[in-house]
Amino acid sequence: xxxxxFVEGLERDEAAERRRLAEEKSYEITDYIDRVEDRFEDxxxxxxxxxxTSPSIFVGRTGYPDVSTGVLSPVGDEDDAxxxxxxxxxxxxxxxxxxxxxxxxxxxxxxxxxxxxVEDVWDGFVGAQRxxxxxxxxxxxEIGLDGRPELDMxxxxxxxxxxxxxxxxxxxxxxxxxxxxxxxxxxxxDDWQAQGAMTYLYRRGFDVYDINKILSAGxxxxxxxxxxxxxxxxxxxxxxxxxxxxxxQIRNSPSIDETQVWYNxxxxxxxxxxxxxxxxxxxxxxxxxxxxxWNPNTDTGYWMxxxxxxxxxxxxxxxxxxxxxxxxxxxxxxxxxxEDRQAKCIVLREVTDDYWAPVGVWQIRESVRNxxxxxxxxxxxxxxxxxxxxxxxxxxxESFHGAIKGLGPQLPVSxxxxxxxxxxxxxxxxxxxxx
Numbered sequence: 235x236x237x238x239x240f241v242e243g244l245e246r247d248e249a250a251e252r253r254r255l256a257e258e259k260s261y262e263i264t265d266y267i268d269r270v271e272d273r274f275e276d277x278x279x280x281x282x283x284x285x286x287t288s289p290s291i292f293v294g295r296t297g298y299p300d301v302s303t304g305v306l307s308p309v310g311d312e313d314d315a316x317x318x319x320x321x322x323x324x325x326x327x328x329x330x331x332x333x334x335x336x337x338x339x340x341x342x343x344x345x346x347x348x349x350x351x352v353e354d355v356w357d358g359f360v361g362a363q364r365x366x367x368x369x370x371x372x373x374x375x376e377i378g379l380d381g382r383p384e385l386d387m388x389x390x391x392x393x394x395x396x397x398x399x400x401x402x403x404x405x406x407x408x409x410x411x412x413x414x415x416x417x418x419x420x421x422x423x424d425d426w427q428a429q430g431a432m433t434y435l436y437r438r439g440f441d442v443y444d445i446n447k448i449l450s451a452g453x454x455x456x457x458x459x460x461x462x463x464x465x466x467x468x469x470x471x472x473x474x475x476x477x478x479x480x481x482x483q484i485r486n487s488p489s490i491d492e493t494q495v496w497y498n499x500x501x502x503x504x505x506x507x508x509x510x511x512x513x514x515x516x517x518x519x520x521x522x523x524x525x526x527x528w529n530p531n532t533d534t535g536y537w538m539x540x541x542x543x544x545x546x547x548x549x550x551x552x553x554x555x556x557x558x559x560x561x562x563x564x565x566x567x568x569x570x571x572x573e574d575r576q577a578k579c580i581v582l583r584e585v586t587d588d589y590w591a592p593v594g595v596w597q598i599r600e601s602v603r604n605x606x607x608x609x610x611x612x613x614x615x616x617x618x619x620x621x622x623x624x625x626x627x628x629x630x631x632e633s634f635h636g637a638i639k640g641l642g643p644q645l646p647v648s649x650x651x652x653x654x655x656x657x658x659x660x661x662x663x664x665x666x667x668x669x
Contacts (some may be wrong), residue, residue, distance in 0.1 A: 237316045241630030267614050271392065287315040288405075289372035291363050291394055293450050294462035299438065303359075303462055305346030305366050305375060306397075311340060315372035320394040321443040325600035331501055334593045344377045344402035350461040352452045360462070362405040367451035368421070369411030378404035389564055391528065392557035393466045394594040403460050417448060424457030430453065432472060433479045440562070450594075455560055459655045463530070466557075473560035480567035481514060481547055484576040488511070493636050494628040498605035502526070502588025505601050505642055507566065508580050510634035515578035516566065517542035517658045521647055525587035536647050538655045553628040557634040558583070561595040565602030578634070584646055632644075635661070 274457045286307035308318050318341050323428075325336065336658040346359050355361050390396075413421075416438040420431040431454045435445050451466040454461045463471065481493035496507040519540040522529040529537040530656045539554035552559040561583045570576055581602065607626050631637035638659055642649050653660045 235627065235629045237550045237629040237631050237637060238399050239593075240497070240627070242496060249261065252272045254379055267378050277649075286375055286377060286419060287312040287372045288313045288366045288375045289319045290447060290466075291367050291451055292345075292466050293462050293468070294345075297347075298464065299350040299461075301345055301350055301462060301464060302345045302399075303363060304343045304399075305342045305363050306343055306552070307375065308340050309342050319372075319443070320365055320596050321441065322595065322596075322600050322603070325500065325604060327521070329590055329594055331502075331589070335395060335591065341397040342383060342386055343399045344379070344394055344405060345399055346402055348462065350452070350463075352462055353457060353460050353581045355452075359402070359405055362407055363410055364451040365407055367447045368413050368453055370410070370653045374408045375410045376404075376406045376408055377402055378406075382478075388594050389449075390466060390594065391592045392469055392595050395592075401535070414440075420448075421453055424460075425507075426454075426456065427456035428459075429475050432475045436476050436479065442472045443596075445476075450631050454597065460536065463573050467625065470557045470560050472489050473557070473564045473595075473599070474563065477560060477564045478547060479523075480564070480571045483571045484514065484567070487570070487574050487576045489571075490575045490577045493634055493637050495630045495631060495641065496605045498601045498625045500594065500655055501597050502586045502590070503597065504584040505562075505600060505605060506582040506584075506644070507602065508582075508631075508634065508641075509566075509570075509577040510579075510637070512574045512576075512578040513545045514570075514661045515542070515544055515658065516563050516636050517580045517656060518555050518583065519580065519584045519652065519656050519659075520555055520558065520585065521645070522585040523587045523646065526585045528585070528592070536651075538647065538651065540655050557595040558598050561599035562602045567607070569606040572660055578658070580634075580638075580656065582641070634658070 260262045272485065286309065288305040288307040291308045292304055292306055296302065297446040301530065305659070306318070308315050309612070311318075315324075318337050325334075330339075348360055352360050352364075356364065360601070362375065366375070379402040380403045383400040385398045388396045411595070416435055418442075420426060420435060421430075426434075428449065432445050441626070446465070446468045449456055449472060450465050451464045490509055491511060493510045498505045517540060520538065522537045522539075524534050524536070541555045541559045562583070566579050566581065583598070605625055631640055638649065645652065649659075
């Protein structure tokens, strides 16, 4: 398919894009929070024990190395605890921002403060938390509370929002969880560095969401070095580690033989992915609309950020694009590894003002992953499962620069502005010494 045919019908509605965020923002979540508070009143009484089901954990970063660490559990919806877990299923279900916030506000974080140096602790609060993290399904728990839940929401651009927090005196498991054999293997080998253990689990079919949870609980790495890892950090660490592994897998693969343009959109984010013949290079360019999250001033223009790497990868953390870089890079590398090909790639992410609150980089990871998958249907509000428009298909262009030029009318910034921000669009060849 030619690029002009590919983008036909996607003409931009400039008037709609300039609408104020406040006119589009949904306030259903505020009503939902009120309902959640009523639900807590029904099940939480003083310091009574609460029976619940925990699908996941959360480790904070404030005060590191003395952090807040807790188990997450839905209150009043224990039978559907698995639906509260942040993973690729949220994309398949076609979740909106409201849906994410409704899930997270109903997920109570029962927490205590702990030192990150936990080594092989398997008792007490941290031990119970670790059991939750390594189990293959949500675990039944009893929680001893110390006070009332705080209904404030914490939002972050990398991790999914966290719901109500409550101090916990204790967390006890009321069942023996099943731990998959590959996870047992990584736990028992305390001479195994965390990076190798993460790669092993990924090769055994564990998704990054599972690995992130296990790493965060301090259950990976050499015995004396095992630590609780703040959730925000562990998400990026897993994306980066698995990305480096996949880059090694395609290091000697043949190049693709044509320039391809892929597309996907989700939650007010639009992704253009250009793959072009050559050795591995990668760049993410973000274009954030006025009135969108992280660019709330409606009187300014698009805010742009970028980060890139050459054939040998990076040695330093990405500052401008943070976790979005590693999440989008992972989606591209998974596709190339499946095809046993390499390419130079640029991901152009447009954040529209429909993206009114951050839900975490999972939506970036899943949007890029599913741009390449024609079978990755998403449930629509009307009911039937349908793929997003153009996902799983690609257009061809005669060259990398021809692809960028062809996308020009679809982008919210000029090619000149893009060239000033992007090394790849400017035609600059990354040098190994830059990384």
